[in-house]
Amino acid sequence: MPSLRRLRLVLWGAVAFALLFAVGLTAASLVERLAPRLPSVGEASVGGPFELTTEDGTRLSSASLAGRPFALYFGFTHCPDVCPTSMFEIAKVLEEVGPAAADLKVYFVTVDPARDTPDLLRDYTDSFDPRIVGLTGTEAEIAAVARAYRAFYRKVPTSGGDDYTMDHSTMIYLMDARGRFVTGLGHQEAHGSKVEKVRRLLAGAG
Amino acid sequence: MTFDRRSLLLAALVLPAAPAFAQDGIRAGDLAIGAPWTRATPAGSRVAGGYMTIRNTGSEPDALVGGSLSVAGRVEIHEMAMADGVMRMRELPQGLVIPPGGSVELRPGGFHVMFLDLAQPLRQGDRVTGTLRFRRAGEVRVDYTVQAMGAGPDGRPQGHGH
Numbered sequence: 529m530p531s532l533r534r535l536r537l538v539l540w541g542a543v544a545f546a547l548l549f550a551v552g553l554t555a556a557s558l559v560e561r562l563a564p565r566l567p568s569v570g571e572a573s574v575g576g577p578f579e580l581t582t583e584d585g586t587r588l589s590s591a592s593l594a595g596r597p598f599a600l601y602f603g604f605t606h607c608p609d610v611c612p613t614s615m616f617e618i619a620k621v622l623e624e625v626g627p628a629a630a631d632l633k634v635y636f637v638t639v640d641p642a643r644d645t646p647d648l649l650r651d652y653t654d655s656f657d658p659r660i661v662g663l664t665g666t667e668a669e670i671a672a673v674a675r676a677y678r679a680f681y682r683k684v685p686t687s688g689g690d691d692y693t694m695d696h697s698t699m700i701y702l703m704d705a706r707g708r709f710v711t712g713l714g715h716q717e718a719h720g721s722k723v724e725k726v727r728r729l730l731a732g733a734g
Numbered sequence: 735m736t737f738d739r740r741s742l743l744l745a746a747l748v749l750p751a752a753p754a755f756a757q758d759g760i761r762a763g764d765l766a767i768g769a770p771w772t773r774a775t776p777a778g779s780r781v782a783g784g785y786m787t788i789r790n791t792g793s794e795p796d797a798l799v800g801g802s803l804s805v806a807g808r809v810e811i812h813e814m815a816m817a818d819g820v821m822r823m824r825e826l827p828q829g830l831v832i833p834p835g836g837s838v839e840l841r842p843g844g845f846h847v848m849f850l851d852l853a854q855p856l857r858q859g860d861r862v863t864g865t866l867r868f869r870r871a872g873e874v875r876v877d878y879t880v881q882a883m884g885a886g887p888d889g890r891p892q893g894h895g896h
């Protein structure tokens with residue numbers, strides 16, 4: 529009965545193929561789940577050109593930042609906890625790094641341009657450190673810079689009439705003198721580690 | 735510190751009037767509310783979070799459903815969570831349940847009383863008066879101590895440089 533044997537072989541082959549396929553799928557989804565979703569060191573696609581409005585009402589093009597490292601954060605002034613603590617912390621970090629950080633700018637890009645006017649942003653950022661500079665723009669400009677930096681934000685309505693809050697990424701991006709992403713400072717990262725990363729950024733070693 | 739937890743507990747039982755325990759002793763029916771605090775706000779910000787511990791010594795669940803603050807236009811009960819580096823904040827429309835025999839901690843990064851439309855900035859060292867509204871225990875008056883802007887989850891300034 530050679531044909532029956534052949535059929536059996538074909539069936540076993542199909543089973544083996546299905547098994548391999550399942551194993552492959554599981555492995556792929558595992559890899560996806562374990563892989564960090566935040567950009568990591570050396571990821572060339574984080575960052576990119578942007579054009580926004582500063583807290584002084586002037587326009588800022590990322591091209592004008594060439595030659596100097598900078599830091600960038602996405603937040604909003606109606607944030608009760610993470611934004612003020614992050615800005616308070618980065619101000620302390622700059623203070624500890626000392627003169628090397630004298631010219632380092634930390635751009636606070638609002639994800640809530642409807643409420644965060646340039647004037648409000650200036651008051652807000654200056655209460656932490658003059659080196660923190662508020663940036664705003666049109667909805668489209670904010671969306672574009674967030675996309676370039678792979679940052680996440682979303683408007684979430686609350687019960688108080690037409691009030692809302694914002695979900696948003698909390699990382700501070702450290703960008704080198706050529707506008708390339710070097711590393712990020714996490715919201716819960718230890719102070720000493722942040723100081724070290726900023727020092728390395730300014731030393732040009734990344 | 736030479737005291738372990740048990741001797742502290744014993745001290746608490748033996749010395750119920752000790753000042754450390756008197757200051758966070760807000761009682762409201764079956765609820766004990768510990769040391770409410772908030773943070774100094776940066777210029778321009780019109781929001782802040784209220785933090786405390788609420789213990790339910792009774793046999794029925796209660797829920798924190800609202801409140802007020804003298805300098806806030808509005809108060810909501812919120813939950814915050816961090817996942818994949820993203821901060822998400824949600825209102826708890828059903829309130830925050832305090833289980834019988836249990837306690838719930840309101841702290842930065844987690845549950846908080848959300849103060850909205852602040853009429854003035856909160857300054858470190860100030861005390862601001864408000865109320866908390868519970869489903870069973872009703873309206874309770876609380877005083878929040880305003881801590882530093884960088885105060886950590888325990889209400890104390892976060893150490894830096896170590």
Ligand SMILES: [Cu+2]
Pocket residue numbers: 608812813823846847848
């Ligand atoms: Cu909130």
